[in-house]
Amino acid sequence: MIAESFEFPEINAILRWQDIFVSFNKIALIAVAAAVIGIVVFLLAGRKDASVAPKGVRNLAEVSVEFIEDGIVMQTMGKSGLGWTPFLLSLFVFIYLCNVPGIIPLIQMPATARMAIPMFLALLVWVIYNGVGLKHQGIKYITHTIWPPGVPVALKPLVGVIEFISNIIVRPFSLTVRLFANMLAGHILLVTFALLTQALITAETMQFLLKPMAVLPFGMLVFLTAFEVLVAFLQAYIFTILTAVYIGGAAHPEH
């Protein structure tokens, strides 16, 4: 009932360049902005003099590179994986900048709360880790993926099916769904409490206690917004670290 009193515009109607880019909507705008902001910040940081003490954007860039190196690459792939830092950093920055609009007032829509962006990122990761596996191990990668070393011959058909499904099919699917569902769940929670607050404030009622009650859902809304700050960071981190684990596992199966 409450939701029906609010007229939500169609997602494509919010921002649309008719007849030119019919599907260029708010999500696409946020994704493009995320990409552009990330590129500009790191280009600016890269132009600064490296010999003086870092400040401003360079400081930010150095902190994030260090975070990726120490917090993700060294923990999961070791020294030999340091070449993957640029890819993981751009993945992390892009996902984070797509998540953060979910809590910026007036935008409040994480671009990753639609299936398309997480899905294509996961497919990219899928292609990369399979490619890395084939490059590092050759054709043995396929047998290693399907039958982990040390499996008894009698169990090979069963283990083969299970491992194939879990490594090739479930991995990109769960990578997609994890990011997408987390961001969508947060978005829906924020919408629910915002609507509840609005409904209590505008309620036409004789109960004089009802309107001040709107403080409660509003407090919850503020708390959840703070929580979403954490979730936006955590989901970008988890997506990146899982990518690192998959690539590391494909490159060096013994780890």
Added chain:
Amino acid sequence: MEAFSYVAAATGLTGEEAKAAQAASSAGFAYGLAAIGPGIGIGYLVGKSVEAMARQPEAAGMVRTTMFLGIAFTEALALIGFVVFILIGL
């Protein structure tokens, strides 16, 4: 399908409306049931990780990374339940 007709007879809804009402209530059950296992799992996992970090603070970084990985895998089940909830609810 018989259940739908019983509900329809009792509440005066048509078959389609009764089906939608059943779907709405079962969507809630789907998500609630899907959240039980991962809830227990994540609680156990984080509890054990905190224990490990308290015992051996110098290994805290490694334990934390592994903890987040474990949480990510455990949480996936709850999130699939959430997606099913949306799919049924719509």
